[in-house]
Amino acid sequence: MELIFEKSVSGRAGVRVPMSDVPKAAPLPDALRREDQVRLPEVSELDLVRHYTNLSRRNFSVDTNFYPLGSCTMKYNTKVTENAGGLFASCHPVLALLPGGEALVQGPLSLIHGLERQLAEITGMAEVTTQPLAGAHGEMTGIMVIAAYHKARGDNKRKYVIVPDSSHGTNPASAAMAGYEIVTVPTAPYGDMDLDLYREAMNDEVAAVMLTCPNTLGLFNPHIAEICAIAHETGALTYYDGANLNAILGKVRPGDVGFDVIHVNLHKTFGTPHGGGGPGSGPVGVTQSLIPYLPTPRVVRKEDGSFSVEDHPEGIGRVSDFFGNFGIMVRAYAYIALLGREGLIEVSEQAVLNANYMMARLKEEFELPFDQTCMHECVFSASRQLQNGVHAIDVAKYLIDRGFHPPTVYFPLNVKEAIMIEPTETESKQTMDAFIEVMLEAARLARENPQRLHEAPVTMPVGRLDETRAARAQQVCCE
Amino acid sequence: MGYCPNTPDDIRQMLEVIGASSVEELFAPIPAGLRAKSFDLPPGMSELELMRLMREKAASSGADITPFIGGGIYDHFIPAAVDHLASRAEFYTAYTPYQPECSQGTLQALYEYQSTICRLTGMEASNASLYDGGTAVAEAALMSLRITGRHKVLLDASVNPLHREIVNEYLHGLSAQAVEVAPQGCASDLKRLMDSIDDQTAAVIVQTPNCFGSVQDFRELANKAHEHDALLIVSCYPIALGLVASPGEMGADIAVGDGQSLGNHLSFGGPYFGFIATRKRFIRNLPGRIVGETIDHQGRRGYVLTLQAREQHIKRHKATSNICSNQSLCALRGLIFCAALGQKGFGELAALNYDKAQYAKTVLTSIKGVELLNSGATFNEFTLILPRDAAEVVQQLLDKGVAAGLPLGGYYPGMERALVVTVTEKRTKEEIDRLAVLLEEVLWS
Numbered sequence: 035m036e037l038i039f040e041k042s043v044s045g046r047a048g049v050r051v052p053m054s055d056v057p058k059a060a061p062l063p064d065a066l067r068r069e070d071q072v073r074l075p076e077v078s079e080l081d082l083v084r085h086y087t088n089l090s091r092r093n094f095s096v097d098t099n100f101y102p103l104g105s106c107t108m109k110y111n112t113k114v115t116e117n118a119g120g121l122f123a124s125c126h127p128v129l130a131l132l133p134g135g136e137a138l139v140q141g142p143l144s145l146i147h148g149l150e151r152q153l154a155e156i157t158g159m160a161e162v163t164t165q166p167l168a169g170a171h172g173e174m175t176g177i178m179v180i181a182a183y184h185k186a187r188g189d190n191k192r193k194y195v196i197v198p199d200s201s202h203g204t205n206p207a208s209a210a211m212a213g214y215e216i217v218t219v220p221t222a223p224y225g226d227m228d229l230d231l232y233r234e235a236m237n238d239e240v241a242a243v244m245l246t247c248p249n250t251l252g253l254f255n256p257h258i259a260e261i262c263a264i265a266h267e268t269g270a271l272t273y274y275d276g277a278n279l280n281a282i283l284g285k286v287r288p289g290d291v292g293f294d295v296i297h298v299n300l301h302k303t304f305g306t307p308h309g310g311g312g313p314g315s316g317p318v319g320v321t322q323s324l325i326p327y328l329p330t331p332r333v334v335r336k337e338d339g340s341f342s343v344e345d346h347p348e349g350i351g352r353v354s355d356f357f358g359n360f361g362i363m364v365r366a367y368a369y370i371a372l373l374g375r376e377g378l379i380e381v382s383e384q385a386v387l388n389a390n391y392m393m394a395r396l397k398e399e400f401e402l403p404f405d406q407t408c409m410h411e412c413v414f415s416a417s418r419q420l421q422n423g424v425h426a427i428d429v430a431k432y433l434i435d436r437g438f439h440p441p442t443v444y445f446p447l448n449v450k451e452a453i454m455i456e457p458t459e460t461e462s463k464q465t466m467d468a469f470i471e472v473m474l475e476a477a478r479l480a481r482e483n484p485q486r487l488h489e490a491p492v493t494m495p496v497g498r499l500d501e502t503r504a505a506r507a508q509q510v511c512c513e
Numbered sequence: 514m515g516y517c518p519n520t521p522d523d524i525r526q527m528l529e530v531i532g533a534s535s536v537e538e539l540f541a542p543i544p545a546g547l548r549a550k551s552f553d554l555p556p557g558m559s560e561l562e563l564m565r566l567m568r569e570k571a572a573s574s575g576a577d578i579t580p581f582i583g584g585g586i587y588d589h590f591i592p593a594a595v596d597h598l599a600s601r602a603e604f605y606t607a608y609t610p611y612q613p614e615c616s617q618g619t620l621q622a623l624y625e626y627q628s629t630i631c632r633l634t635g636m637e638a639s640n641a642s643l644y645d646g647g648t649a650v651a652e653a654a655l656m657s658l659r660i661t662g663r664h665k666v667l668l669d670a671s672v673n674p675l676h677r678e679i680v681n682e683y684l685h686g687l688s689a690q691a692v693e694v695a696p697q698g699c700a701s702d703l704k705r706l707m708d709s710i711d712d713q714t715a716a717v718i719v720q721t722p723n724c725f726g727s728v729q730d731f732r733e734l735a736n737k738a739h740e741h742d743a744l745l746i747v748s749c750y751p752i753a754l755g756l757v758a759s760p761g762e763m764g765a766d767i768a769v770g771d772g773q774s775l776g777n778h779l780s781f782g783g784p785y786f787g788f789i790a791t792r793k794r795f796i797r798n799l800p801g802r803i804v805g806e807t808i809d810h811q812g813r814r815g816y817v818l819t820l821q822a823r824e825q826h827i828k829r830h831k832a833t834s835n836i837c838s839n840q841s842l843c844a845l846r847g848l849i850f851c852a853a854l855g856q857k858g859f860g861e862l863a864a865l866n867y868d869k870a871q872y873a874k875t876v877l878t879s880i881k882g883v884e885l886l887n888s889g890a891t892f893n894e895f896t897l898i899l900p901r902d903a904a905e906v907v908q909q910l911l912d913k914g915v916a917a918g919l920p921l922g923g924y925y926p927g928m929e930r931a932l933v934v935t936v937t938e939k940r941t942k943e944e945i946d947r948l949a950v951l952l953e954e955v956l957w958s
Contacts, residue, residue: 051865054865056871056942059867066728066730068754068759071856083594089617090618120778123778126916133907134911169837214686285543310623313840352675352678353679359784361778361783370554371558375554380517381517387536442611463526497614497811510803512625
């Protein structure tokens, strides 16, 4: 498809700019003026609408295709919560910073406070901040809170953060941005971080250990409480990456298990749309003793029941411009209110049921490195298919031809040719059966006609793209 | 209740296949002692009840206040097509385009977005968005440390105070330092900034227009920075770039800013998007996702996420940033906004902002005791000195339904009488005149 710039016709007008009702002002001095007009496309409104409507049709999405992308929790995004998100479109955040302005924005402030309380109860933490703008931003914020805690205690020798080798890349990257060196602990043959090696790595120079539970293999680590206790014995804190919270809603609360800091991804567990890569939202929860170090400002409920925005002087400072991705927070708040206690419990139960069903049906044909009851996702390996020269990526591309978004492939890194499937609770048995049939078909093709898989996809506007060429050419904008 | 479609019969059949007797049995791997101690949430509700609750909250969100406030976030007109196109579920319910063949919609849109940001800022390479304006400035600061191997940035204190807080927060853990240089009146103190650049300086960070609304020429500053192999980072307000010289024209090495003003609703602080663009030679130091053009085996043009070896999922703790999710959908809105206005319309919109603010300047400074603090040019914001405490005045005017501006006392001690007034194209002459009448009333009657 042509680029919007290639559809531009000089002199063609787009949307009309509002009329002026004031006199034309004296121009800016030449040195401060832009030399030429910004080279934006000149298209009619219909050109514009057709271009982006047709572009959108070149996407798979949850609303059009089953999207079992492991570790991303691509559940259905409820429509009423979208409507709720739009209700605050014209609310200016700076109003809250004006003297007397808080009184005007009690609605949004009560909503932020309400979401913080909902999330604190769901995760078993004492307090929550909604300021972080995505999961990784939450991780960085959480680790900064941990750093501030140690520093306030005069404990300045801690310079390491421990992560398992199966962790999301954001964990070590976030800890590094907060100034820590990373110690990586390998996975044991049983699928979890090696407990003995972890014990060896833990000492009083470690600030924190970061974990996902269930882990990235979709398995619940039975030693999780022990891992927390080992950290606490040396004075280290424990960080819970909430990427997989969907599996344990109402069943386990990280705070009860012994985690000190957590983040949750509203765009995973709480049903807000992924937007083609964002916006997300990554609220952070902490235990009582870490509350002083949360970022500033805090939304506080006063004795008279009204809400105010207050500085948090001992805190780590500001990590984003205002109160977080508020529009996303509205959707999550509405989602939690809509589902309620029973609905959220149903979410984790059905997510786990769906994943185990998928696992049970596919393990005949696909290698299952850790054959045990899984939580919300299961990880296969394409190692059997590899004997016929078929890789996980070939299976993934074939799924595209059959109308399914592929699972996550090649993650986690500790499984060779990994295929990570997370169906989520919002998919029906019938949809999963259709997907399973295609997966089994791919396994058959791997034996009988591997070429078909290597050629996939053949039904999309483009076939497999040359990534090496892209990296070499570095063509990232049009001339 | 949980939007779970499986019927009791489906569930029974699935359990049979799994070989479990109940759903609860699937949770057996969780040790009994680790079960939730509480899960005290209210029961769910219907859509009707939910929307009643949400409308109640939205009723108290200051929607009837006429805003003359900015602070980096601006009340601009949004063409209807932006909402309609960005509401296409194929865009908003998709995820990161890791599988390019079934994500060409998002990928091509992001490539067009990157192209648009380059054209706006006068730069050569943009990423696919960052979180917001403040974190974009912070990421640019970190980027300059990586490029130069140095540990200090000079931070002009006329950069948005909220953004400066974030820069300080990001640098803090890395034993790097932001040295702030106080402005002179409403302008960056260019002489002191230039004198402060030394061979330890990674970058100088300035903003255009700055938080007092002033627009300045940074060309000399850029040259001075480059003499010391330091970078110039310019944070900019994209709507202003329809009129004001771009960071590229000013000699900047990195341009950043908040993209909210490009088609994103105010929405009480987000979601917006941050943008970052640079010279082609620094492309490998950019944080976050980048979309690149390539071809498939038949030579058909397509787009992929590229240069991923910089990113956390590959490089882990050695990545250029920890960012994973960005603000893709907001960036898409920014793109559609720019394309909807087009080359001519975008310039006209900027000019309209400038004209309206100039008109407001004239009207407001004709009030007794009200003076303009900016000595040079401004875009759509300017700073007034009032005869008394600006915070008090703002509070009194809020009661009359007008947010008259942002008082600076809380951010710049000694500037308690200073007020930054913002006038976008959405403010009518009538609203501006009314602001003047009300301000005069509050000050003098």
